[in-house]
Amino acid sequence: MEKIVVTEPIDGIVELKLNRSNKYNAIEFEMMDELKKSLEELKVRSDLKGLVITGEGEKAFCSGGDIEIFHQLKTQEESYQMLSKMGDILYELMVFPIPTFALINGLALGGGCEIATACDFRVAKQGVSVGFIQGKLAITTGWGGATMLLEKLRYDQAMSLLCSGNKMLVEEAESLGFIHKIINNENDFYTAAYKHIQASLIDHPNVLRSYKAIKVNQWKQAELHKRMVNEIHNCSVLWGLDEHHQAVENFINRKGN
Numbered sequence: 001m002e003k004i005v006v007t008e009p010i011d012g013i014v015e016l017k018l019n020r021s022n023k024y025n026a027i028e029f030e031m032m033d034e035l036k037k038s039l040e041e042l043k044v045r046s047d048l049k050g051l052v053i054t055g056e057g058e059k060a061f062c063s064g065g066d067i068e069i070f071h072q073l074k075t076q077e078e079s080y081q082m083l084s085k086m087g088d089i090l091y092e093l094m095v096f097p098i099p100t101f102a103l104i105n106g107l108a109l110g111g112g113c114e115i116a117t118a119c120d121f122r123v124a125k126q127g128v129s130v131g132f133i134q135g136k137l138a139i140t141t142g143w144g145g146a147t148m149l150l151e152k153l154r155y156d157q158a159m160s161l162l163c164s165g166n167k168m169l170v171e172e173a174e175s176l177g178f179i180h181k182i183i184n185n186e187n188d189f190y191t192a193a194y195k196h197i198q199a200s201l202i203d204h205p206n207v208l209r210s211y212k213a214i215k216v217n218q219w220k221q222a223e224l225h226k227r228m229v230n231e232i233h234n235c236s237v238l239w240g241l242d243e244h245h246q247a248v249e250n251f252i253n254r255k256g257n
Contacts, residue, residue, distance in 0.1 A: 003031035004038055005056070010194060012049040012205065014042055021057035026066035027086065027111055036089050043097055049201045049208055051096055053119060054103035054190075061102070061128075064110025065142075071248050076240035080233065083142040086111070087232045090143050091225050093118040095216045097209050099201060103193050104179075109167065110134050114145030116178075117152065120212075123181045123196060124170040125189045130178070131167035134235075137251060138244040142235035144228030151219065153177045 005017040016038055018025040042051065055061040065086075073079045093100060093115070102108075102116035104124035113132050116122050124130070132149075134141050141149075141162070149158045157176045173179045183192045201208060238244055 002034065003028075004034040006038055006042075009190075010198065012047060012203075013052060013194070013197060013201075014045075014048060014050075015052040015054060017054055017056050018062050019056045021055070021059065023066060024060035024063035024107060025055040025057075025112075026063045027115075028066045028069050029082075029085075032086055032089060036092070039089065039092050039096065043092075047205060048098050049203070049205050050098060050197055051100045052103055052197070053093075053100070053115060054105050058106055060106040060112070061104045061108040062112030062115055063107060064112050064114075064133075067248060067252065071245075071252070074240070074245065076236045079142075079239035080236035083232045083236055083239070084229065087142075087144040087228055090114060090118040090145075090148070091228055094148055094224070095219060097212055097216070098205065099208055099212060101193075101197055103190070104128060104130065104170065105189055110137075111141075111143055111145070113161075113178075114141055114143045114148070117145050117148045121180045121200070122178060123183065123193050124173075124179045126170070126182050126185045128170055129167050130170055130173050131165070132162050133165050133167060135163070135165035136247065138241070138247040139238045140231065140235045142232060142239070144231055147224065147228045147231045149178075151224070 003019050005019045007015050009015055020026060070082060073082055100119040102119040102122045104116060104122060106128050108116055108130040110133050113130055140146060146162055160176055161178060170179045170182055174182060181196055183189050
């Protein structure tokens with residue numbers, strides 16, 4: 001079964017759907033590989049106007065990394081290999097040459113919020129929850145999410161999301177600048193979301209690429225990737241500590257009861 005389902009629901013707009021709904025679309029290694037391959041293949045298409053990332057099903061956009069798989073990584077070195085792999089993928093998403101949209105159809109937690117942050121725009125279904133909850137597991141964002149978030153939000157807004165570690169409704173996240181558009185539950189989410197996307201994009205891909213390139217060039221000059229790598233390294237140090245492993249054990253035990 002494909003872990004990333006690629007479709008083109010509207011000419012010029014490609015959708016990547018995270019396809020592990022039974023695991024709340026949690027990220028694992030095979031999904032990383034498929035996501036990387038899809039981004040590499042799509043970024044060279046000159047006819048594209050937009051890229052969309054969303055989750056399969058109605059429960060989740062993405063619940064972050066698959067905690068049962070990644071909890072097997074115990075040392076700083078083991079965790080860094082995983083974290084840096086996904087961090088590089090999210091950097092490629094961040095600097096993707098056309099506008100990108102996260103359609104948050106359900107729960108987005110931890111790394112799920114980092115994926116959404118890498119996108120240019122975040123469109124959410126009314127009443128769903130989001131949260132940078134990594135701190136409650138005694139680690140920081142591990143895929144470069146804080147670095148990306150601080151590029152896109154005011155310092156105080158970004159720090160409110162990161163330092164609280166709280167799960168919150170998208171309505172509150174919108175007030176902090178994280179969510180750009182909320183789709184009312186009276187409307188079909190995807191129909192309304194794509195209508196919004198179409199209205200947001202002119203019909204000239206080269207113009208869209210030129211606008212996006214202005215910011216991408218600025219990020220590259222400011223060594224965005226290097227700063228993301230430093231963040232990922234710091235997370236890997238925390239990952240290797242007993243405090244993190246105990247916090248994960250406590251989380252898994254609570255979930256199992």
